[in-house]
Amino acid sequence: MANSRSIEKKDSHSTIKVVLFCGSTGAIEVLEKFLMNVSQKNLRAALVVILHRKTGTRDLLVRYLNEKLNVMVKAIEHGVPLEKGVIYIAPAGYHCMLEKDMTLSLDLSEKVMFSRPSADVSLESFSYNLKDRLIAIIVSGANSDGADGAKCVSRRNGKIIVQNPTEAFAKTMPSAVIDSLDKVDHIVTTKELYKTAAKYF
């Protein structure tokens, strides 16, 4: 019994898809609009949120989203296994990565682009271990963190969806991603972000 369960688990691990939502200044509002579409039933992927936040910010965002949404929202702790239908929020002050066994890991190494968590770090790590099962979303933000990471995602056949910079509160981050790539899979309006991502899971 235990054996068959572990096989089943392993199997779902090798097929799990992940949506990695990255943003900075002005991204919370976009995230909120994005999440209004989410329900336990239609989220057939794990959703991981990487937002630049001030260190010391407590998990207010997690509490707020848990109250508001009909989906499980978890603050990421080191070693937590990814499950589909769950939303994971990266803590301020740590880089967030994905291990080969589909557990999330944290790290306190140097900031990248003045940021920890950094979208570059997460995009690189998630795409390394997920290849084409990663759907990356990059939205509003005031620095170019995410542009290098997006190159890794693209090279490893993941999907890239960018919020149309003209709609972004701060357009540097989405623009930098677009500029860094030969081809972006989708550049869409805020409203279309969820629908576009959902095509892939």
Added chain:
Amino acid sequence: MEALLEISENELDDFIQLSDKLYGIDFSGYALESLRRRVLRLMQLKSCDSFTAFKYYLANQQLSDEELLNEISVNTTEMFRDFEVFKFLKDEVFSVLETYPRINIWHAGCSTGQEPLSLAILLKEHGLLRRTVQYCTDINSEVLAQAKKGIYELKEMKDYSANYIRSGGAMSLSDYYVANYGKAKMNRELGKNMVFTKHNLINGTSFNQMHMIMCRNVFIYLTTAQQNKVLRLFIDSLVPRGYLILGVKESAVFSTVLNELEIVNGKLKIYRKKR
């Protein structure tokens, strides 16, 4: 960033074996993603554009053992980090520690010493410092040397100071250091009962009976198997009912030795040995 560099799983394995063979450093218990990132960073730092080039670099021993260790391990730390933890220790744990005639505290992976100093300040304010011995260990002798000096950037003191106050500190942080040349030197008194020793958690043994062990943000760099080994070491090093404090984003929940620990505060990752 390392965007254009790649190393495969096999190459990372190669690195682990090479470091062990040539440098005598065993990275096999390290969490893979963090390790892979550190290796990529080091490759970039040494201008190696492929793993083959990097292997050549390592094989020719162009780094000292210390350098390799320092570049791969992460030493980020600060004073009164996660102030809620320090507040909890002060409000709930000190009254227990107080009952011991001599208090042994182990800071496992103390890095540049900010945590032992933070604790020393609070212990002093509660009249416990003079009967406490703080054992400060790290695998990295360079950070230990810095910890011994107790000299930090003055500009960091501003953040530390805010967290000191939020921890419930009774004075002003500036009462505990002397500022000069853009640096802050912590008062000698705080470090008087600190013992600094090089100790490797990967293969180290127990060296005393501790009333409290602080090991925050070390487990995030270890594999689950290695975490369990270290937890075993900690449990064996604690007195009955001794305290263990892990990082707030770390968790002993996934551990096999969990039944030997009681959760004192799940959010702050404060545990207590059952007996």
